[in-house]
Amino acid sequence: MEKVSGKSIVQGIAIGKILCYQKAQQSVKRIKIEDTDAEIKRYEAAKETAIKQLNELYKKAVKEVGEMNAAVFEVHAMMIEDGDYVESIQNIINSEQVNAEYAVATTGDNFATMFSEMEDDYFKARAADVKDISERLIDILSGNENKAGAGSTEPFIIIADDLAPSETVQMDKEKLLAFVTRFGSSNSHTAILARTMNIPAVIGVDIKEEWDGKLAVVDGYSGTLYIEPDEDILNQMKKRQEEDIQSRELLQQLKGKEDVTLDGKHIKLYANIAGVKDVASVLANDAAGIGLFRSEFLYLESEDYPSEETQFQAYKTVAQNMAGKKVIIRTLDIGADKQIDYFNMEHEDNPAMGYRAIRICLDRVDIFKTQLRALLRASAFGNIAIMYPMIISVDEVRKIKEIVEEVKAELDENGIKYGDVEQGVMIETPASVMISDMLAEEVDFFSIGTNDLTQYTLAIDRQNMRLDNIYDSHHPAVLRMIKMTVENGHKHGCWVGICGELGADSTLTQTFIEMGIDELSVSPSYVLPIRKKIRESKAGCAD
Amino acid sequence: MVSFKFTVNDEMGLHARPAGALVKEAVQCTSKVTIKKGEKSGDAKRIFNVMGLSIKANEEVEIIVEGEKEQEEAAALEAFVKENI
Numbered sequence: 001m002e003k004v005s006g007k008s009i010v011q012g013i014a015i016g017k018i019l020c021y022q023k024a025q026q027s028v029k030r031i032k033i034e035d036t037d038a039e040i041k042r043y044e045a046a047k048e049t050a051i052k053q054l055n056e057l058y059k060k061a062v063k064e065v066g067e068m069n070a071a072v073f074e075v076h077a078m079m080i081e082d083g084d085y086v087e088s089i090q091n092i093i094n095s096e097q098v099n100a101e102y103a104v105a106t107t108g109d110n111f112a113t114m115f116s117e118m119e120d121d122y123f124k125a126r127a128a129d130v131k132d133i134s135e136r137l138i139d140i141l142s143g144n145e146n147k148a149g150a151g152s153t154e155p156f157i158i159i160a161d162d163l164a165p166s167e168t169v170q171m172d173k174e175k176l177l178a179f180v181t182r183f184g185s186s187n188s189h190t191a192i193l194a195r196t197m198n199i200p201a202v203i204g205v206d207i208k209e210e211w212d213g214k215l216a217v218v219d220g221y222s223g224t225l226y227i228e229p230d231e232d233i234l235n236q237m238k239k240r241q242e243e244d245i246q247s248r249e250l251l252q253q254l255k256g257k258e259d260v261t262l263d264g265k266h267i268k269l270y271a272n273i274a275g276v277k278d279v280a281s282v283l284a285n286d287a288a289g290i291g292l293f294r295s296e297f298l299y300l301e302s303e304d305y306p307s308e309e310t311q312f313q314a315y316k317t318v319a320q321n322m323a324g325k326k327v328i329i330r331t332l333d334i335g336a337d338k339q340i341d342y343f344n345m346e347h348e349d350n351p352a353m354g355y356r357a358i359r360i361c362l363d364r365v366d367i368f369k370t371q372l373r374a375l376l377r378a379s380a381f382g383n384i385a386i387m388y389p390m391i392i393s394v395d396e397v398r399k400i401k402e403i404v405e406e407v408k409a410e411l412d413e414n415g416i417k418y419g420d421v422e423q424g425v426m427i428e429t430p431a432s433v434m435i436s437d438m439l440a441e442e443v444d445f446f447s448i449g450t451n452d453l454t455q456y457t458l459a460i461d462r463q464n465m466r467l468d469n470i471y472d473s474h475h476p477a478v479l480r481m482i483k484m485t486v487e488n489g490h491k492h493g494c495w496v497g498i499c500g501e502l503g504a505d506s507t508l509t510q511t512f513i514e515m516g517i518d519e520l521s522v523s524p525s526y527v528l529p530i531r532k533k534i535r536e537s538k539a540g541c542a543d
Numbered sequence: 544m545v546s547f548k549f550t551v552n553d554e555m556g557l558h559a560r561p562a563g564a565l566v567k568e569a570v571q572c573t574s575k576v577t578i579k580k581g582e583k584s585g586d587a588k589r590i591f592n593v594m595g596l597s598i599k600a601n602e603e604v605e606i607i608v609e610g611e612k613e614q615e616e617a618a619a620l621e622a623f624v625k626e627n628i
Contacts, residue, residue, distance in 0.1 A: 052559060068560070075563040078590045123554055123597045129559070260584060 001230045006180070006205035008223035010194040013241040014157055014178035015234070018227070020212035021160035021535055028138055029101040039093050043100035045260070046140040047086070053136070070291075072129075079133050085111060100116055101141045108134025111166045159207045178218040180205050180225055191350050198284075247528070254528045255286045257535065260514055265539035268519035270326065271527055272499060279321045280525040287529075289326035291316060291447065291521020292387075292499040295371065303343050305367060311374035319382025326383050327520075328447065330428050331371055333357045333389040352461065357390035362399055372407045379419035387447055392431040397442045424494075428452035433481045440492030446485055447521070452498030454478050463468065473502055479511070486516045497521055509533040514540055546607040549624050557598035561628045566590045566625050571599040574610025576620070 007206030011119040018477065033039045054077040068336035079085060092103035112134075155175045179194050179201040194201035200220025217226040217237045226233050248497055259269040271282040282290060298306045334340055335356020348354040361368035367497055375386055385478050404423070411418055427433055428449030436446065454473045455462045461472070472478075482498070489496040497519030501503035502508055505521035506529060510519060512520065520532055551557050557565070565619070569576040569587040576587040580602060585592030586607065598604055608617040 071560040074567075075559045075590065076564055078563050082591045083589045085584070114591075118597050120556070120597050120599060122558055123594065126559065126594060249602060329588060 001226040001233065004205055004225045004227070006219050006223045006225065008200075008201040008202055009184075010179075010199065010201040010220055012178075012198065012200035012220040012244060013237050014200050014218040014220070015215070015237060015241065016155050016157050017176045018214050018216050019156035019158050019212045020207075020209050021158050022161070024286075028101045028105045028142070029031050029099070030102045033093065033097050033099055036094050036097055036160070038073075039100050041092055042141070043089060043093065043103070043137075046100065046137055050133070050136050051138050052184075052332075054080070073099075075134050076129060076136075079129065085334070095342075097253055099141075099200075101103060101138050104134050104137045104141070108467045120326050122125050125188040128385070156195070157210060157218055159205070161207070177422070178202075178220065180207060180218060182207050208446070218522070221315075246526075248272040250528050250532065254531050254535075257531065258287065259531055261534060261539045262535045263538050263540070265513065267513065267517070267534050268326075268497065268525060269531055269534065270328070270519060270521040271524045272521050275350065275525070276317050277526065279318055282527075283321070285524045285527040287524060287527045289328070290318070290322060291328050291497055291519060293327060293329040295329055296338060297331055299332060299334060299340055300338070308370050308374045309357065311371060312377050315375055315378035315384065315479070316381045319384050320380055322382055325381050326385060328387050328424070329375060330387045331358070331368070331375075332361055335360060352455065352463075354439055356398070358388050358396060359390065360389075362396065365403060368403060369407055372404060373411065376404075376407060376411060376418040376421065377416060379421045380417040382419075384419065385422035385424060385445070387426060388443075389426045389449070390428065391425040393428050393441065393444060394435065397439060398426060426499075427485050430457050430481065430502075433485050436485045436488035437492060440489050443494060445494050445519075446489045448482055448485055448495045448498045450478070450501060451503035453481060454502075457481055473505075476507070478502075479535075482517075483515045490516060496518065504530060506530060506533045510537045513537045544607060544609045545613045546605055547617060547621045548596075548605045550563070550603050550604055551598055551600055551628060554600045555592065556600050556602070557596070557604070559594065562590060562593045563622070564603070564627055568600075568620060572608065572610070572612075572620070574605065574608045574613045574616050574618040577607040579605040579607060580609075612619055 022110070054073045057074040058070050058077075061073055064294070088107040088110065089103045091098060092098060092106055108130055110535075112130040115130060116124055116127040118124050155177050156177045157180060158176060159180045160182070162181055164181070176199060180200050181201075181203050182205060184191065184203045191201055191203070200218045200498055202218060202220060202223050202225060211227050214227055215229070216226075217229045217233060219234065219237065221240075240431075242285040259267045261267070266286055268291075268337070270289040271285065271287035272292040272294070273279065273282060273290055274294045275297040295311075298311055302310070315329060333356070335351060336356060339345065343360070345355060355363075361371075369425070372386075375384060378384055388397070392399060403424070408418065411522070422444040424443050424445035424447055425432065426441055426449045427436060427446045432439060433453070441447070450473060451462065454460075454471070454475070457477050458465045458471065458475060460471045486496045491500070495518040496516075497503075498512065498517060499521040503512075503520045509530060510533070516539075520530060520534075551561075553561055565578075567587060577584050578587040578593055578596065580596045580598055583596055585596055587593060605619060606617070608620065610616065
């Protein structure tokens, strides 16, 4: 068994034979064309040749298999001459000033998609005809003798240096199990295709031609490729694959359904993310928004303080991708178990109760302001809300709001636009729970961080393994803290959510709903299981 | 404008071969020939339009012919359809 790692871009498990993709055979490049009239003539000549070929095939087939079965070639000729198909190709050549091969490949892909999206199986399968005629044209245009596309009859995992759109176009997608490439990015065409098809994709793998034809497993969760996997890995992956199938079935049933209880109370079911790359799984799992966007990754992934522009781009990308759905971004939450070298923090005996999160931000206001500017600027591009971690006093919140106002005034001065942002605080210290009525007067929402709240309420260090047996997140003290927060929040016009791990604990969903919780934010993979739970719960009173 | 309706008898619906046959016939008309199924319609001279309607067995389809020779061409088309589809 050989094991190689890369970067996962689409999750999932695939098991099958490797097909090493040979570029030279059928690469369709996008080439800029100056003389589009000549290119269209070249295309029309190829079209005539293709029709001639098909007529000959038809005659031959009539003799061999009879008129009925030969009709397919006649239909193919008609397709090649179809007005819509021809116009699309001419249009692409003219408007994009590209070579005919590329225009044919693109058009073929579009028309094939039209068929593959049909409900009827027969018409669905006609996508293959479109592909066939497009390949024929491309072969004629590029002078290829050999038939494009893998002649494989079994499903396969494709490995390649990289794949161009027109190359993936020509692949037999029904037989494609996974993509593994050396190059490419999470936004490449291959990645988008893999995401759309919901098949695993891994990039940055040092692929070898000798793997061709060998059995392999692609683990799109960890970004690992196993060549000739041993029994253990194979069984493990098969089990994982079955679990995926089950959850996909759940997805099908629950996708697009409302997050509403049996008695009609609507719950906002959001997802937690730790970076831009997670947005895809938020959308795939049909969450109504992002309830916790941990902004630390921007700081953890860089060598020095991330610039306003870097942060702005990340926040803006997420806001735009979520297209108007709520995106709650938590400001920098480092310290305790998350340390960053360039912050040069002193050693602390008790970092969980030390210099961390909002305490750092209010002490080093320059860092905080950079982040706030980036957040506010990004808010012009979507529905952004800002949330502050580790709050223990009203005074902190007032200071934060003053700084936000200063940043807004600076933006106004420079004529920079920003949106209306809701502001909220994390409720994760017993102090913040006890003064939640006072905090509620200052902010728009609360989000309860149950992990820290449990650790502080029970005075149990989360990292201390010896205390695991008494670390009880269902402890009545914790549940009472949550209940109190909800009540105080509602009394003063705040909506209240949970973004900690307890939010995804389906044994508590009913309890939280009874308490009156408005929002639950969970890891993307928990969205649908929790949706199922919400739809089986009763609030006691409808909204 | 002249139109007529017919029902597709073939158990596979208006699949590639009969669709192709219809297009081949329609292309010979000088009139504009439209094929209509429910709300959706397409140019009957274009195979992708016809197949794009995804017409299944026993579904009713309308053919609309518009042009100078619409009377005779519609009649010819109707005869062809009755005979072959």
